Amino acid sequence: MKHACSYAATHAASLADPAAFWLHQAQQLPWDTPPRQALSQDANGFYRWFEGGKLNTSFLCLDYHVQQGRGQQPALIYDSPVTNTLRTYTYAELLDLTARFAGGLRQLGVGLSDRVIIYMPNLPEAVVAMLACARIGAVHSVVFGGFAPHELALRIDDAQPRVIICASGGMEFDRVVPYKPLVDDAISKAAHKTAKVVVFQREFVQGTLQAGRDVDYQELLQAEAVPAVSVPATHPLYILYTSGTTGRPKGVLRDHGGHAVALRFSMEAVYGLAPGETIFAGSDIGWAVGHSYIVYAPLLQGCSSVLFEGKPVRTPDAGTFWRLVAQHKVQVMFTAPTAIRAIKKEDPEGKLAKQHDLSSLRQLFVAGERCDSATYAWARELLGVPVIDHWWQTESGWPMLATLVGLEGMPAPRAGSAGHPVPGYDVQILDEDGHPVPPGTTGLVTVKLPLPPGCFPTLWNDDARFRESYLSTFPGYYFSGDGGYRDSEGYVYIMGRVDDVINVAGHRLSTGEMEEILASHPAVAECAVLGISDSLRGQVPVGLVVLKDGHPLAEKQVEQELVSNVRGQIGALACFRTVVVVARLPKTRSGKILRKTLRQLADGEDFAIPSTIDDPLIIEEITNAFRRRSLGAAFETLPENAG
The missing domain is CATH 3.30.300.30 (ANL, C-terminal domain)
Known part of the structure; x- marks a missing residue:
């Protein structure tokens, strides 16, 4: 799926007049109340997008596509080799489950702006919980199933959820990890006492329910379906915690409006995916990749998304990812370089990949950490498709550097480089005094403000930390914390965190x-x-x-x-x-x-x-x-x- 407009013209337009560019992109979505302006600043001087507009992310992901005739199209393909489960959910089925679960949350007292922590592995029930929170204007925070009770307690005290939704357990290779005891321990450690705990019982491990507090997940599905609540574009959608240098996690905040506009745009421009096509993101919903490219972006675009519960190796072998691509006719795959390296280690000649028909695959995208040239070359030779390294962070929520396959005139991907700046991002390489460095010189990777829609507007309940952590190093710029350089042809290379540069004599x-x-x-x-x-x-x-x-x-x-x-x-x-x-x-x-x-x-x-x-x-x-x-x-x- 390519647009006639060129990369160069699109990127230039996005920087010349960001407000006009993103207001045009916003018009591609069905708003309840369309925004009259794209860009504004709040009382703290922080940039906000589409203030005055109203919509609902859950409606955009589900109701809208059913209304457009996609009700019987697969929305979510749940593939779990660790439990030997395969099930496809259509848009109509996912809408029904989400609307009823949202009604169940309401019966538990969850309302507008209330927080809900979701402590689950890659399960359809977790996706339903995320979309149900969005539907009623609640703010979800997904925490990895299996996280230590102390860490979960920190997040409970920071988010102060009204409800925690958890699975009874998870499966790691052939090892069962009970989750419910970890949740109980975390609640006992936390100062904030959560009112209700909703437990999804899995067949291989049962959680003990505490009378008066705990509720079975299936009970909430018996509630009457509720419609999506129209919320302001700047209303919080979710909090996603990332490690903080002080030991206290930072709650990256995402809003409904800017998030929806940016992710829909990225599906077309960055990944070249059209409605009805299939993406497999080999990540976890506990990470930003899982939020953006397992759940929200595919559903906003009307695509089918593969939700995989397992690992790239040993579930059952290093051919699992290739089996997923072939079986579900995946057009775009997205995973971390470390997953490819794990596969390469166990199957260095790629024999398992050659057992599958991978003809549907158009591109392999990698991100999460720098992709070394050897891994890049191995994957490209094995798959026979472009391998595209791209760069983004939890804070951005979507790519900042990439090779955008949906735009014409895009320079080809190059080993070692994360590509070129994505429209909306004015990426600058600065020295320690804040001056631009010449091509080929390593410096500090920054983005000139304003950040585009989809990026975090601030941290949850901590504007001061947001300013100090990200905006204070170079006034007028977001500092990524990464080092890198731009070559003479405009390719950007991310060399890793600044503290990965060492000083030898x-x-x-x-x-x-x-x-x-x-x-x-x-x-x-x-x-x-x-x-x-x-x-x-x-x-x-x-x-x-x-x-x-x-x-x-x-x-x-x-x-x-x-x-x-x-x-x-x-x-x-x-x-x-x-x-x-x-x-x-x-x-x-x-x-x-x-x-x-x-x-x-x-x-x-x-x-x-x-x-x-x-x-x-x-x-x-x-x-x-x-x-x-x-x-x-x-x-x-x-x-x-x-x-």
């Missing part, structure tokens, strides 16, 4: 560049480079690598070749001398490697294992590996065979 070096070199070795499945403290040079880089299954080389030989490669391409000034082979790397559930935690571990600093970690046991494995090599300040006095 006065030389500022990018760990991302070193990781690129390590990842290009044929034996390496994935890697991370961290800078650890050194009394002589300030910092020195250390590489952690996971090797591919079945590679023929000895570990010692791989280590020596990797050191030689880095020193050969960057030079001796990098002081790159150490590579440690590990079985796996610590990651968040979205696939981001916990580099900061690794550095703190090596430097002997106090740290808390992040609540977002996929498996806390990995930290112990890495600790033992560091001990064996006497790495870092914490272990440098230990003998070689310690631990």
Whole structure:
């Protein structure tokens, strides 16, 4: 699906007159009360979009498409190999479930602006709960099912929900994780006492209901269906928590109007998807990707969305994603580079992909962390379609850099680059004094204000923290926290968080560049480079690598070749001398490697294992590996065979 308008003209128009550009995009949606103006500022001076307009996101996602004759089209395709379940929900069925569940929430006392926490895995019932909250003007906050009670308690105290909706449990590979005891523990720890807990009972694990407080999910579905409530465009839709540097999570806020306009636009312009086509986003609804491209954007555009409960490997094997694409005739797939690396590690020759008909697939989009060139090339050769790395954040809610397949004249994707600025984003690379840097020079990635619709207008109940965290570094700009550069042809490269730049004897070096070199070795499945403290040079880089299954080389030989490669391409000034082979790397559930935690571990600093970690046991494995090599300040006095 391509528009005749060119990328260059569209991007230029979006910056020349943002208000006019986005008011035109807003006209593509059925408003209850159309906005007369696109852009305004509130009492704090923060930008707001479509003030005065009224609509409802749940109506736009469901009722509108049923009215337009799409009632029998698949809206949600639930595919759960971990429970051996496959079910398709049409737009009419999803509307019926959502409207009745919304009625049930009303019976529990949930009304306009009340908060509801949803603590569930990738289930249709979670999607229904999200849309039902939106339908009655309540504000939902999805928290990963399985999050530690302490972390859930922090979110309960911040959001102060009237209701918590949870599943009785989740399935991790072949391991059952009961959720209800975790919820009960979190409520006992929280100062705010939630009035009601709604429990969706799963067949493989039952939660114990507390009399007088807990309600069975199915009971709410017996309520009478309710219509969507028209809310102001600036009314909160959801809160999504992201880790904060102080240990207190930051509640990223999203509104109804700007969110709907931006996501519908992105489906056409960025992903090139038309109504009736199918997208598979291999993410979780607990992340921004799941909110935007499993739930809201596909339904706003009238597409079919694959809701997958499982992992890219071991459910049952590394061919699961390819089976999903073939079985559900997916046009666009979106996942994290770490998922592709996991698949590549277990099936390096791509034999499982070749067992499926992938002819429906047009593009593979990757985001979440920088995609190294080796992974990029492997996926492109295997699938025979463009692999498009693009960049965005929880705070933006939709892509800031991309190769927009829905617009004409778009430069082709390039390995290592996240593409070009998406219309609406004036991306600038600045030095530490706030001055633009020349092409090829690494600087700080910022976006000139105003941010386009769909981005967070502020943090939940914390305008001061919003200003301090994002707007104070460079007045007039949003500071992303990432470093990167723009080349002479306009391609932008994101090199990772600013604290991923290390200082070796006065030389500022990018760990991302070193990781690129390590990842290009044929034996390496994935890697991370961290800078650890050194009394002589300030910092020195250390590489952690996971090797591919079945590679023929000895570990010692791989280590020596990797050191030689880095020193050969960057030079001796990098002081790159150490590579440690590990079985796996610590990651968040979205696939981001916990580099900061690794550095703190090596430097002997106090740290808390992040609540977002996929498996806390990995930290112990890495600790033992560091001990064996006497790495870092914490272990440098230990003998070689310690631990």
